[in-house]
Amino acid sequence: MNSDRIVGALALKRSRWGWGETAFWLVAAASILLFSDRYLILTEMAWLGLFALSLDLILGYAGIVSLGHAAFFGVGAYAAGLLAVHGIVREPALALVAAGLAAMALGFVTSFLVIRGAELSQLMVTLGIALLLRELANRFSDITGGFDGLQGIVIDPVLGLFAFDLYGRTGFIYCLVVLFVLFLVARMIVHSPFGLSLRAIRNNPLRAAAIGIPVNRRLVAIYAISAFYAGVAGALFTQTTALASLDVFSFERSADLLLVLVIGGAGYLYGGLVGAVIFRLLQDVFSSWTPQFWQFWIGLVLVLIVLVGRERMYRGILWLPRQLGARLGKAKPAPSPGGGGA
Amino acid sequence: MFSKTMWRAVIGAALVAPFALTAAQAQDTVKIGLIVPMTGGQASTGKQIDNAVKLYMQQHGDTVAGRKIEVILKDDATLPDNTKRLAQELIVNDKVKVIAGFGITPAALAAAPLATRAKVPEVVMAAGTSIITERSPYIVRTSFTLAQSSTIIGDWAAKNGIKKVATLTSDYAPGHDALRFFKEHFTAGGGRIVEEVKVPLANPDFAPFLQRMKDAKPDAIYVFVPAGQGGAFMKQYAERGLDKAGIRVIGPGDVMDDDLLNGMGDSAIGAVTAHIYSAAHPSQMNRDFVAAYKKAYNQRPGFMAVGGYDGIHLIYQALKKTGGKADGDSLVAAMKGMKWESPRGPISIDPDTRDIVQNVYIRKVEKKDGELYNVEFVTFKGVKDPGKTKK
Numbered sequence: 001m002n003s004d005r006i007v008g009a010l011a012l013k014r015s016r017w018g019w020g021e022t023a024f025w026l027v028a029a030a031s032i033l034l035f036s037d038r039y040l041i042l043t044e045m046a047w048l049g050l051f052a053l054s055l056d057l058i059l060g061y062a063g064i065v066s067l068g069h070a071a072f073f074g075v076g077a078y079a080a081g082l083l084a085v086h087g088i089v090r091e092p093a094l095a096l097v098a099a100g101l102a103a104m105a106l107g108f109v110t111s112f113l114v115i116r117g118a119e120l121s122q123l124m125v126t127l128g129i130a131l132l133l134r135e136l137a138n139r140f141s142d143i144t145g146g147f148d149g150l151q152g153i154v155i156d157p158v159l160g161l162f163a164f165d166l167y168g169r170t171g172f173i174y175c176l177v178v179l180f181v182l183f184l185v186a187r188m189i190v191h192s193p194f195g196l197s198l199r200a201i202r203n204n205p206l207r208a209a210a211i212g213i214p215v216n217r218r219l220v221a222i223y224a225i226s227a228f229y230a231g232v233a234g235a236l237f238t239q240t241t242a243l244a245s246l247d248v249f250s251f252e253r254s255a256d257l258l259l260v261l262v263i264g265g266a267g268y269l270y271g272g273l274v275g276a277v278i279f280r281l282l283q284d285v286f287s288s289w290t291p292q293f294w295q296f297w298i299g300l301v302l303v304l305i306v307l308v309g310r311e312r313m314y315r316g317i318l319w320l321p322r323q324l325g326a327r328l329g330k331a332k333p334a335p336s337p338g339g340g341g342a
Numbered sequence: 343m344f345s346k347t348m349w350r351a352v353i354g355a356a357l358v359a360p361f362a363l364t365a366a367q368a369q370d371t372v373k374i375g376l377i378v379p380m381t382g383g384q385a386s387t388g389k390q391i392d393n394a395v396k397l398y399m400q401q402h403g404d405t406v407a408g409r410k411i412e413v414i415l416k417d418d419a420t421l422p423d424n425t426k427r428l429a430q431e432l433i434v435n436d437k438v439k440v441i442a443g444f445g446i447t448p449a450a451l452a453a454a455p456l457a458t459r460a461k462v463p464e465v466v467m468a469a470g471t472s473i474i475t476e477r478s479p480y481i482v483r484t485s486f487t488l489a490q491s492s493t494i495i496g497d498w499a500a501k502n503g504i505k506k507v508a509t510l511t512s513d514y515a516p517g518h519d520a521l522r523f524f525k526e527h528f529t530a531g532g533g534r535i536v537e538e539v540k541v542p543l544a545n546p547d548f549a550p551f552l553q554r555m556k557d558a559k560p561d562a563i564y565v566f567v568p569a570g571q572g573g574a575f576m577k578q579y580a581e582r583g584l585d586k587a588g589i590r591v592i593g594p595g596d597v598m599d600d601d602l603l604n605g606m607g608d609s610a611i612g613a614v615t616a617h618i619y620s621a622a623h624p625s626q627m628n629r630d631f632v633a634a635y636k637k638a639y640n641q642r643p644g645f646m647a648v649g650g651y652d653g654i655h656l657i658y659q660a661l662k663k664t665g666g667k668a669d670g671d672s673l674v675a676a677m678k679g680m681k682w683e684s685p686r687g688p689i690s691i692d693p694d695t696r697d698i699v700q701n702v703y704i705r706k707v708e709k710k711d712g713e714l715y716n717v718e719f720v721t722f723k724g725v726k727d728p729g730k731t732k733k
Binding site: 149241 | 514
């Protein structure tokens with residue numbers, strides 16, 4: 001009884017907004033004013049962050065691994081593209097929801113295949129589904145435009161008011177707002193009893209089933225939700241770039257996504273967002289520095305990140321704010337250095 | 343070992359650097375954004391173009407009409423969304439006056455709306471689908487179109503005793519152009535297509551298709567694969583024994599790209615292709631170009647290098663003509679109708695379509711001094727892009 005109350009109190013405490021979270025979103029909002037010449041890369045960070053968040057929902061919270069998350073991204077991207085090209089849903093925000101639902105439908109159907117297996121077979125099944133969709137899109141090139149991509153996508157102003165401009169300002173604000181709204185929803189989901197039951201399943205599916213959690217149904221639900229998120233990310237991609245080509249389904253996209261989550265860390269929602277920011281920054285820095293060999297440096301940094309360990313690096317980054325906090329006598333003393341390192 | 347403080351400094355710097363780099367720029371420089379694939383499957387295209395542009399600037403200096411030229415190289419890894427973002431950032435942040443490069447058709451198409459909107463000339467140095475120049479009034483091309491070479495090889499094959507042809511083309515826009523125009527001209531001349539195969543663009547394995555080709559027993563295979571894949575094709579062609587079965591290789595010249603030709607081995611000898619450039623082109627200008635390129639990069643220039651060399655030349659000449667005025671409308675107006683002697687022969691920009699007008703040569707692979715070369719033996723003068731004149 002007592003331990004129940006402690007667990008409950010802990011869960012409640014975790015679901016409250018901390019200063020760190022508020023600061024994160026304030027910085028994100030401030031970036032609209034601060035980095036007005038880098039809207040395009042910020043936009044990429046925003047949709048990549050949302051995409052990574054969607055993977056985090058299944059990987060970090062439900063323990064489902066995926067090497068084919070680009071399948072949902074691609075469905076969302078093509079759905080948004082086709083809706084715009086054929087003028088079915090002209091308003092971007094509405095098309096966004098429609099694209100998300102299309103991906104969600106696919107997620108629901110394929111979830112039954114995915115949750116059957118353990119990790120390795122999940123990897124194979126998800127990978128296979130993404131490859132399958134890519135080939136389908138290639139095969140039906142009269143609908144999708146094949147390798148050359150969907151031509152003639154024109155995106156109307158958001159809500160009929162805000163047109164997409166050359167500087168990418170509208171696009172970025174639009175992506176950021178969508179990201180924030182969907183993040184709030186995801187936050188509610190993972191802190192709800194439903195979200196807690198997912199964590200129980202991730203830790204031990206057998207025990208979870210034994211205490212009466214309907215394991216399969218919960219997994220199907222979170223997989224479909226995650227697919228919705230990925231679909232929305234794909235739709236944001238298409239709407240901000242007016243492009244949809246076969247590479248939205250590519251294996252590299254799914255693999256990059258895993259890297260993003262590895263960099264940022266899974267299972268606390270912000271991992272995807274932080275990972276997306278760092279990943280895109282690294283790409284941008286290295287590829288303008290050496291357009292020929294940037295992939296080498298990215299690889300090197302990734303290896304270093306894994307070797308050094310995320311924990312130690314974050315401690316490094318947070319060192320200065322903590323010191324400042326300690327000087328001002330407000331913050332708790334910093335954790336003893338070198339204590340928990342692997 | 344790095345100390346902790348150093349790590350912190352490194353990480354901090356990495357996070358801040360990209361935003362700090364946008365410093366103020368001098369007014370009299372003209373910046374050119376060069377967007378090409380430098381990594382991935384089409385990397386050889388980007389490297390050739392980059393090399394050629396650098397070579398040209400070494401030879402001709404970096405100042406034209408009193409303005410300094412600065413080329414900003416970007417790698418789009420052949421992803422059209424990258425191309426578009428890079429083009430947009432170059433135009434908006436770096437204030438480039440010209441965007442250039444574009445390794446593949448989707449990349450060139452993705453940048454087209456930006457060129458129109460920002461009124462920035464887009465100089466296409468590689469991509470070869472006919473429709474590209476119709477997508478924006480600011481697009482000018484210095485490479486070639488597939489229609490130019492495909493129609494001519496189609497006519498030539500029909501007239502030179504080739505009756506049955508099997509086709510193998512990459513499954514994307516230039517491949518479709520290459521197939522369509524060849525077929526029209528070859529069948530009009532009385533030829534017959536016995537087998538038609540489209541191979542995927544990314545990492546193709548030709549072997550299963552080649553077996554089908556062999557069974558169809560054609561006089562020749564008509565091949566279009568993008569620059570860089572010709573070597574893999576010819577290797578498998580020889581492995582499957584198609585050369586011994588007497589099946590010749592014909593096609594637009596992309597498959598016999600000069601930078602790979604030497605590595606293809608003797609099975610390539612006798613292949614007949616129609617194309618716009620051969621490193622063996624017998625002109626003094628070309629001999630100098632090839633020698634300079636070989637000296638600088640220790641390899642033979644291919645047609646992509648020539649596209650880049652002519653592209654940067656066109657930008658230089660246009661700036662000279664406008665007296666240093668670098669707004670899009672003046673530059674495009676200056677580029678229209680421009681004529682010059684290129685390493686590939688005399689070329690000009692069609693004032694109506696902004697596409698390139700050039701000689702197309704029929705060449706045969708021969709061994710000269712122990713090296714393989716495409717030796718030109720028929721010349722078709724001043725070929726416009728037939729992909730557009732039809733409409």
